[in-house]
Amino acid sequence: MLVHVRDNNIDQALKALKRKMQKEGVFREMRERRAYEKPSERRNREKAQAIRRARKLARKAAQREGLLPMPKPKVKAAGRR
Known part of the structure; x- marks a missing residue:
């Protein structure tokens, strides 16, 4: 890096x-x-991450189809280069 x-x-x-x-x-x-992370904890964490990813993809797809409102655009600070 x-x-x-x-x-x-x-x-x-x-x-x-x-x-x-x-x-x-x-x-x-x-x-x-x-x-140390126990194998059962690791499985639970990875499963939860997969569920979050799936929900995010579904939310993005619903926004593209117009079923959900699009997120508000972020306003950038004026003083940056």
Whole structure:
């Protein structure tokens, strides 16, 4: 993972690094590996994740078909580049 430091701005580079790590799931994996997870707990967690994914796909499909309202667009801050 590579993060460029511009104008010796360490805070901005650190923020970019954290954002990249969050997107790649590094923090989630660290939390999962912190302690041993029993096989039954792992199955339950993976099953719950699969259910969440299926619900999300169904919700997106319903929004495309017009059965549910589309989500409101996010407003970006004006001060960013």
